[in-house]
Amino acid sequence: MIPLPAPDQYWHNCVSIDAYSLKRIYEEAYIIATKSAGQTKYKKMTMSPKEYQNFAKSREPARSIPGNCAKAFLVGGLICVLGQAIQEVFMYGLNMSKQDASNPTVAVLILISVILTSFGVYDKIAQWAGAGTAVPVTGFANSMCSAALEHRAEGLVLGVGANMFKLAGSVIVFGVVSAFLIALVYLVLGIEGGH
Amino acid sequence: MLRGKQTWWFDQRPVIIGAATVVGPDEGEGPLAADFDLVHPELDMQQKSWEKAERLLLEQASDMALQYAKVNKQQLQFYVGGDLMNQIISNSFAARTIGAPYLGVFGACSTSMESLAIASLIVNSKSADYVLAGTCSHNCTAEKQFRYPTEYGSQKPPTAQYTVTGAGAAVVAQDGDGPIVECATIGKIVDLGITDPFNMGAAMAPAAVDTLTMHFNDTGRTPGDYDLIVTGDLATVGHAIAKDLLHRDGVPMEDTVFGDCGLMIYDVQNQKVQAGGSGCGCSAVVTYGHLLKRLKQGELKRILVCATGALLSPLSFQQGESIPCIAHAVALESPLHG
Numbered sequence: 001m002i003p004l005p006a007p008d009q010y011w012h013n014c015v016s017i018d019a020y021s022l023k024r025i026y027e028e029a030y031i032i033a034t035k036s037a038g039q040t041k042y043k044k045m046t047m048s049p050k051e052y053q054n055f056a057k058s059r060e061p062a063r064s065i066p067g068n069c070a071k072a073f074l075v076g077g078l079i080c081v082l083g084q085a086i087q088e089v090f091m092y093g094l095n096m097s098k099q100d101a102s103n104p105t106v107a108v109l110i111l112i113s114v115i116l117t118s119f120g121v122y123d124k125i126a127q128w129a130g131a132g133t134a135v136p137v138t139g140f141a142n143s144m145c146s147a148a149l150e151h152r153a154e155g156l157v158l159g160v161g162a163n164m165f166k167l168a169g170s171v172i173v174f175g176v177v178s179a180f181l182i183a184l185v186y187l188v189l190g191i192e193g194g195h
Numbered sequence: 196m197l198r199g200k201q202t203w204w205f206d207q208r209p210v211i212i213g214a215a216t217v218v219g220p221d222e223g224e225g226p227l228a229a230d231f232d233l234v235h236p237e238l239d240m241q242q243k244s245w246e247k248a249e250r251l252l253l254e255q256a257s258d259m260a261l262q263y264a265k266v267n268k269q270q271l272q273f274y275v276g277g278d279l280m281n282q283i284i285s286n287s288f289a290a291r292t293i294g295a296p297y298l299g300v301f302g303a304c305s306t307s308m309e310s311l312a313i314a315s316l317i318v319n320s321k322s323a324d325y326v327l328a329g330t331c332s333h334n335c336t337a338e339k340q341f342r343y344p345t346e347y348g349s350q351k352p353p354t355a356q357y358t359v360t361g362a363g364a365a366v367v368a369q370d371g372d373g374p375i376v377e378c379a380t381i382g383k384i385v386d387l388g389i390t391d392p393f394n395m396g397a398a399m400a401p402a403a404v405d406t407l408t409m410h411f412n413d414t415g416r417t418p419g420d421y422d423l424i425v426t427g428d429l430a431t432v433g434h435a436i437a438k439d440l441l442h443r444d445g446v447p448m449e450d451t452v453f454g455d456c457g458l459m460i461y462d463v464q465n466q467k468v469q470a471g472g473s474g475c476g477c478s479a480v481v482t483y484g485h486l487l488k489r490l491k492q493g494e495l496k497r498i499l500v501c502a503t504g505a506l507l508s509p510l511s512f513q514q515g516e517s518i519p520c521i522a523h524a525v526a527l528e529s530p531l532h533g
Contacts (some may be wrong), residue, residue, distance in 0.1 A: 027490045031415040042408045049388040056389060059436055061353040074384070117346050126348025127467070133348050142348050151343035153244035159499075163413040167212060167347065 075132030199413025213264025219360025305504030331362030363479030396433020419450030430471030
């Protein structure tokens with residue numbers, strides 16, 4: 001085969017106005033003539049899936065468990081303090097007994113959570129607070145309200161009705177199942193359930 | 196024409212004669228805001244559902260792309276597009292509006308380059324004069340379909356990515372003024388067993404590496420032949436992995452600028468987007484908005500866009516399946532040369 005000059009040498013000889021096109025075509029011809037196209041120039045990745053999974057795991061940014069726990073404790077605790085304050089208002093402001101005050105207290109907390117969810121604030125707080133906003137009753141209300149909002153476009157029955165418990169449903173299911181199991185334990189041990 | 200194993204070489208040099216991008220509010224606050232043709236200040240765009248908003252993005256982008264290209268709807272011969280929604284409904288409805296013969300494609304976030312490659316192939320084979328390629332994604336439709344309701348308070352890990360709200364469309368033609376589509380390397384599915392849908396960058400990185408390596412082998416080119424090589428949406432975690440894998444395999448990526456659309460579209464340090472952007476719209480708006488403009492101005496001579504896609508479904512990851520990933524690379528050249 002006739003040895004071809006390298007593209008750069010040829011480029012110096014190009015003086016016509018369409019020099020660029022010539023250079024490009026020449027580069028193509030050079031690649032094909034030197035058979036560098038379609039050749040294995042760079043070897044392919046050789047990691048096994050197991051090796052790669054470990055490698056990828058090691059590249060995940062670290063998440064501070066103590067930091068997240070502290071934030072969750074702080075926010076979760078604050079929500080409980082707020083609940084306590086609301087209860088005190090019902091007890092001393094409206095002369096309710098402790099037991100009577102607990103239902104309206106929960107209702108107020110749920111209302112606050114639903115309002116914050118509807119204004120698009122709850123999820124922003126949750127990104128920082130983690131379990132702190134997920135565990136209290138406000139988290140349960142958020143899961144139902146967000147699902148209802150999201151599926152409103154699919155109608156009241158097939159959208160809101162069918163999807164409202166999409167996330168909260170598993171809490172209900174496992175709550176009922178575990179309550180049943182605990183009731184069995186009580187029955188077997190002969191402990192009285194009533195409080 | 197086929198070159199090597201999986202690269203289409205477009206010898207007729209199809210041209211992108213017009214392209215347009217439409218984005219949402221978060222992208223409008225990002226560093227590339229000035230390059231987008233339309234920025235919506237609200238996520239809902241005054242539509243009744245997120246799905247309708249996503250569809251609107253694509254309809255507006257394709258409408259503007261046709262206007263910029265000075266091609267009317269009667270002249271447009273084919274439309275190729277896809278998105279992330281189940282049964283790619285955003286594209287089907289947008290194609291109803293566009294009214295051209297339509298090929299729906301699905302490549303998750305790699306759809307931008309998949310549709311551009313197919314459009315260029317149609318033009319290159321002289322099967323059409325004008326073909327439109329388009330794709331879109333919306334943060335809230337993706338959250339709703341793949342994760343949780345948008346307002347649900349779940350804490351996202353730092354590896355999670357933020358789906359771009361945006362649409363990009365480009366008109367590919369036999370000839371005209373604009374960046375040239377040189378070649379496209381079609382990727383294979385690469386699945387190394389990552390199952391975490393909140394770490395898609397790590398899942399997709401090997402697919403990008405595979406396609407890039409194959410592109411260099413098929414074309415006989417080296418990274419140094421490009422002014423810029425970008426991956427689609429690997430974001431902080433995935434892009435660093437891809438860089439390391441390529442370095443390990445001896446691909447000299449240091450000869451070029453190696454970036455990622457998911458890191459370019461947002462100010463990752465200051466915007467709350469976790470690891471960076473993702474979604475069909477991510478590589479589409481960065482390429483059609485930002486990169487094409489730089490190619491047109493001659494700031495960039497030749498670039499390679501390697502769009503990455505995680506082809507999972509909400510069902511498949513709940514059933515514990517790993518994430519099949521793909522990447523398609525398209526080489527674009529500036530119309531100003533010499």
